[in-house]
């Protein structure tokens with residue numbers, strides 16, 4: 001029987017909490033997400049489950065009993081994995097658990113831009129039919145969708161795109177040809193080639209030192225003037241000041257963003273004033289089914305680690321042999 005408290009940094013679906021309780025753990029919701037609160041509340045815990053606010057080095061240092069950090073989701077850029085590894089703490093995530101939902105969110109942002117959904121909705125509510133006659137909406141079939149990153153979400157997005165009649169071009173140098181063939185995508189030789197050719201550019205790479213600022217002023221200038229940029233991955237992939245400038249000057253036609261360098265996006269942020277941008281608050285994985293899958297998978301992997309079973313989704317596999325003992 002496993003016992004001990006598991007800090008829940010941000011709310012997760014009850015299915016995950018039930019899984020922890022069934023194994024003997026006591027889920028404890030954190031009362032805040034600042035490093036000081038997390039350090040204080042993680043101190044007695046054997047496990048932590050975190051969402052995209054992450055788990056900082058300071059909290060790791062303050063938690064001598066901590067054995068495992070479960071990441072609710074795929075991206076681990078926000079977790080102090082190097083410090084966890086150093087301390088012998090296992091980090092697990094849930095790749096793929098929310099991939100289809102994020103691909104659907106990507107398509108939702110594309111549709112919202114192409115069909116001007118916010119503007120259309122507002123015009124109806126005003127009782128004003130002028131939009132019907134001024135609207136110049138976009139037919140997607142036949143356009144080129146360019147995907148930067150071709151893992152679980154990139155491939156799921158490609159399948160949805162090809163079903164709509166989009167021509168899908170993808171950049172994923174480490175992926176085998178079979179992934180492209182199975183998803184109906186063409187291989188792009190470089191990010192620059194993809195930027196020049198795509199009518200819609202969508203980002204699906206993790207945030208790492210190599211991908212931070214991947215899309216800056218130069219890359220935006222390479223895009224077509226009537227192209228859209230979509231980001232459901234991480235805000236840090238885009239130089240947001242350059243994006244604001246590109247939207248204001250008409251260098252690109254619009255942006256659909258689910259993620260931001262700072263979350264929540266401050267209400268007075270220049271992106272929040274862009275008429276050519278559609279913004280959602282990091283909800284790509286927040287469908288009912290993805291939330292259940294992600295919470296159950298994260299909780300199940302935390303329980304596996306504490307029970308001594310090698311879990312799926314090991315982020316720091318090297319630590320397994322020298323993990324902290326219970």
Ligand SMILES: NC(=O)c1ccc[n+]([C@@H]2O[C@H](COP(=O)([O-])OP(=O)(O)OC[C@H]3O[C@@H](n4cnc5c(N)ncnc54)[C@H](O)[C@@H]3O)[C@@H](O)[C@H]2O)c1
Nearest residue numbers: 074075102149150151152153154204205206232233284285
């Ligand atoms: N908005 C949301 O709620 C949400 C939900 C899930 C994931 N995400 C984000 O989406 C990202 C992608 O998720 P995924 O499930 O597709 O992950 P994945 O690991 O399956 O795929 C990522 C792909 O990017 C590739 N890659 C890494 N660096 C690259 C580079 N410089 N150039 C080209 N390719 C590169 C990897 O090799 C991999 O194939 C996650 O890292 C996460 O940050 C956001």
Ligand SMILES: O=C(O)[C@H](O)COP(=O)(O)O
Nearest residue numbers: 051052072073074075285
């Ligand atoms: O990387 C991911 O999977 C998402 O960013 C998950 O974020 P969430 O747990 O806050 O939904």
